Amino acid sequence: QVQLVESGGGLVQAGGSLRLSCKVSGRTFGTDIMGWFRQAPGKEREFVAAIGWAGGYTTYADSVKGRFTISRDNPRGTQYLQMDNLKPDDTAVYYCAVKRYSGSDYSASDYSYWGQGTQVTVSS
Numbered sequence: 001q002v003q004l005v006e007s008g009g010g011l012v013q014a015g016g017s018l019r020l021s022c023k024v025s026g027r028t029f030g031t032d033i034m035g036w037f038r039q040a041p042g043k044e045r046e047f048v049a050a051i052g053w054a055g056g057y058t059t060y061a062d063s064v065k066g067r068f069t070i071s072r073d074n075p076r077g078t079q080y081l082q083m084d085n086l087k088p089d090d091t092a093v094y095y096c097a098v099k100r101y102s103g104s105d106y107s108a109s110d111y112s113y114w115g116q117g118t119q120v121t122v123s124s
């Protein structure tokens with residue numbers, strides 16, 4: 001079993017920055033993919049970014065490419081999402097997740113474990 005706890009959300013003005021953290025506990029494997037998703041009110045949960053175990057593999061949604069950076073610190077069991085140049089459209093609940101098995105890195109339904117989410121609100 002894997003447990004994930006997000007932190008770092010909050011209220012920020014457009015153009016500002018936030019760094020989200022996701023503490024991972026439990027048994028993890030070198031093949032795990034760790035990802036971030038977000039869900040705005042009335043919308044489906046959407047992919048934001050994902051990273052491989054060693055950090056050499058990263059992928060981003062087009063909407064955040066160049067503004068967000070995903071990283072992980074395996075000894076600390078933590079992954080991060082640095083969000084810069086935030087826009088009001090980035091307002092959502094952000095979730096970290098672990099994909100353990102085969103499937104798409106971009107599909108929420110292929111991720112096995114989820115955190116409880118952290119709210120990010122960007123004011124204009």
